[in-house]
Amino acid sequence: MSVTTPFPAPVLRAAGDSALIVELGDGIAQDLNAAVHRLDRRIADADLPGIVETVPTYRSILVQFDPAVTAAEPLGQALLDLAAGLTQSAAEPQLRWIVPVCFGGTHGEDLDEVARRSGLTTEEVVRLHCTADYRVYMLGFSPGFAYLGGLPEVLHQPRRENPRMLTPAGSVMQGGAQAAISPIAMPSGWHLLGRTPARTFDLKREPPFLLAPGDRIRFTAISAAEYDRLEGISGYLPECETVTPSVALMQGAAA
Amino acid sequence: MTTHLRVVAAGPSSTIQDRGRVGYQRYGVSVAGAADPLLHAAANALVGNRPGDGAVEFTLAGDSVVVEGGPVRIAVAADAELTVDGEPVPGWTSLRLNDGQTLRIGALRGGMRGYWAVEGGFALQPVLGSVATHIRSRMGGMDGGALKAGDRLPLALDRAADRGERCLDPSLLPARSGRLRVMLGPQQDYFTPAGIEAFLEEDYTVSHEADRMGCRLDGPSIEHARGFNITSDGIPLGAVQVPGTGRPIVLLADRQTTGGYPKIACVVGPDVAALAQMRPGERLRFAAVDAAEAGRIQARHRELVDGLPALLQSAGGFALYDSGRLLGFNLIGGAVTGWD
Numbered sequence: 001m002s003v004t005t006p007f008p009a010p011v012l013r014a015a016g017d018s019a020l021i022v023e024l025g026d027g028i029a030q031d032l033n034a035a036v037h038r039l040d041r042r043i044a045d046a047d048l049p050g051i052v053e054t055v056p057t058y059r060s061i062l063v064q065f066d067p068a069v070t071a072a073e074p075l076g077q078a079l080l081d082l083a084a085g086l087t088q089s090a091a092e093p094q095l096r097w098i099v100p101v102c103f104g105g106t107h108g109e110d111l112d113e114v115a116r117r118s119g120l121t122t123e124e125v126v127r128l129h130c131t132a133d134y135r136v137y138m139l140g141f142s143p144g145f146a147y148l149g150g151l152p153e154v155l156h157q158p159r160r161e162n163p164r165m166l167t168p169a170g171s172v173m174q175g176g177a178q179a180a181i182s183p184i185a186m187p188s189g190w191h192l193l194g195r196t197p198a199r200t201f202d203l204k205r206e207p208p209f210l211l212a213p214g215d216r217i218r219f220t221a222i223s224a225a226e227y228d229r230l231e232g233i234s235g236y237l238p239e240c241e242t243v244t245p246s247v248a249l250m251q252g253a254a255a
Numbered sequence: 256m257t258t259h260l261r262v263v264a265a266g267p268s269s270t271i272q273d274r275g276r277v278g279y280q281r282y283g284v285s286v287a288g289a290a291d292p293l294l295h296a297a298a299n300a301l302v303g304n305r306p307g308d309g310a311v312e313f314t315l316a317g318d319s320v321v322v323e324g325g326p327v328r329i330a331v332a333a334d335a336e337l338t339v340d341g342e343p344v345p346g347w348t349s350l351r352l353n354d355g356q357t358l359r360i361g362a363l364r365g366g367m368r369g370y371w372a373v374e375g376g377f378a379l380q381p382v383l384g385s386v387a388t389h390i391r392s393r394m395g396g397m398d399g400g401a402l403k404a405g406d407r408l409p410l411a412l413d414r415a416a417d418r419g420e421r422c423l424d425p426s427l428l429p430a431r432s433g434r435l436r437v438m439l440g441p442q443q444d445y446f447t448p449a450g451i452e453a454f455l456e457e458d459y460t461v462s463h464e465a466d467r468m469g470c471r472l473d474g475p476s477i478e479h480a481r482g483f484n485i486t487s488d489g490i491p492l493g494a495v496q497v498p499g500t501g502r503p504i505v506l507l508a509d510r511q512t513t514g515g516y517p518k519i520a521c522v523v524g525p526d527v528a529a530l531a532q533m534r535p536g537e538r539l540r541f542a543a544v545d546a547a548e549a550g551r552i553q554a555r556h557r558e559l560v561d562g563l564p565a566l567l568q569s570a571g572g573f574a575l576y577d578s579g580r581l582l583g584f585n586l587i588g589g590a591v592t593g594w595d
Binding site (some may be wrong): 013014015016017018019021023026027028052053054055056057058059060061062064067068071072073138139140141142143144145147183184186201203208209 | 277278279280281282283284382383391392393394438439440441442486487488489490491492493494511512513518521522523524546549550552553554557
């Protein structure tokens with residue numbers, strides 16, 4: 001993977017009277033997503049007048065603006081200028097969170113079913129899940145909900161036919177080719193593998209959101225007793241280490 | 256005792272709303288905020304608040320609240336039956352209620368949502384910069400939920416100022432129509448020409464699946480050109496998603512921040528509020544406008560909201576139960592005054 005290849009020309013799309021979408025490409029790919037988040041930082045640093053907030057996603061950025069302050073046309077041109085010369089280089093260090101998970105049983109009701117459908121034992125599923133190097137692509141859907149890429153292919157499975165009305169906070173889940181940690185109790189059609197005592201969203205914390213796009217995640221299996229112990233620690237935070245991007249890319253490729 | 260309002264009976268879905276939670280969509284936090292910002296601002300203007308202060312948005316029918324402490328100045332922006340201690344009082348007017356008095360807000364005579372505000376606003380701790388209630392994520396308002404009987408709404412002012420009341424002639428507000436102006440995009444290229452034509456030329460009906468998050472519409476199916484899945488991206492207010500069924504969904508204040516269905520168009524800001532006021536079964540039609548026209552619509556709307564205080568008239572220091580004075584009001588261009 002080259003580190004200097006420029007992206008194809010970004011596409012600007014109108015999204016109503018007070019938003020624009022800057023699209024850098026399509027699909028779910030790490031270099032594309034990294035460029036999205038670099039452009040998002042460029043936009044923040046440029047401090048353009050009238051921008052209300054931006055929503056970076058897998059492959060695009062929704063830029064919401066105040067039409068009383070700026071018009072779409074000059075803002076769009078400024079955004080395209082910022083996107084020009086964006087390369088695939090990823091130079092910043094990243095955080096890797098070591099997230100403890102109690103797998104299976106009442107903490108992960110679908111583990112056995114996921115294993116059966118993959119033709120693996122539950123132990124193999126847990127081992128695969130814990131050796132994978134996950135990357136946070138974006139947050140969305142609900143507060144602090146992180147879309148994780150990096151689920152081993154053998155574990156890719158369609159979502160549940162019948163979504164659960166309520167999955168507990170801290171659920172470690174998978175759906176399709178993606179994995180996730182649910183921040184709050186919510187309905188979901190994803191498969192429950194386990195549960196973590198780490199909260200990715202906690203209003204009592206500043207900032208309340210644990211994960212940021214670009215962060216890496218490594219899951220580690222814990223016992224039910226250890227789960228209960230960590231759950232009992234007020235404001236518990238999982239371990240975190242800093243990794244350099246080149247190392248992360250190699251590990252991502254190896255996983 | 257600090258002054259508060261005790262909820263005697265709550266409407267079907269009453270929540271505290273301001274202009275929404277700005278700056279956190281990137282973390283998956285929905286904006287929320289008033290579904291009809293104009294009426295929300297009108298309720299606030301009537302009691303002398305800023306347009307973005309927290310006020311109660313009620314759905315189909317309002318709440319009954321009793322003053323404990325006070326006096327409290329309160330105003331309802333809605334076409335609904337109102338009584339104070341069982342006696343009819345006018346809407347669109349600020350009222351100064353004393354300790355022990357009960358305001359009852361009845362059913363809306365039209366529309367989906369009305370608003371009531373108190374002078375000085377509610378003494379609530381903002382969550383991520385806003386008091387807007389988002390029920391799905393249990394955030395804001397009264398512990399993240401709808402109002403319920405027994406709730407005590409804390410007020411910022413212990414005692415409303417002793418001054419004249421103000422009223423607003425609602426016929427001065429623009430009439431809402433079933434013609435919703437849209438800008439095509441951001442993914443109109445995911446639809447066939449026939450699909451776009453159906454969207455712009457046919458009538459749609461508000462379905463029963465409509466809430467603060469989104470409004471599903473019934474009507475002719477909109478044809479996709481290349482599937483109905485996009486890689487999830489951000490969702491602006493008023494975005495018209497078209498899932499596999501071909502039936503459009505317009506996303507409103509409580510919308511999720513990201514989504515994976517293509518968006519054929521986005522409803523222009525002020526018309527999103529018009530849609531949020533439509534009841535199931537009501538018909539509508541979309542009309543495409545260009546960016547310049549959308550900008551003019553926005554600018555006119557902004558002038559209207561900013562100019563609300565100037566539209567207010569003095570209601571004098573009239574007694575609450577002076578029916579002669581009340582009947583003198585031009586209430587909602589001919590709509591029933593409710594107690595004759």
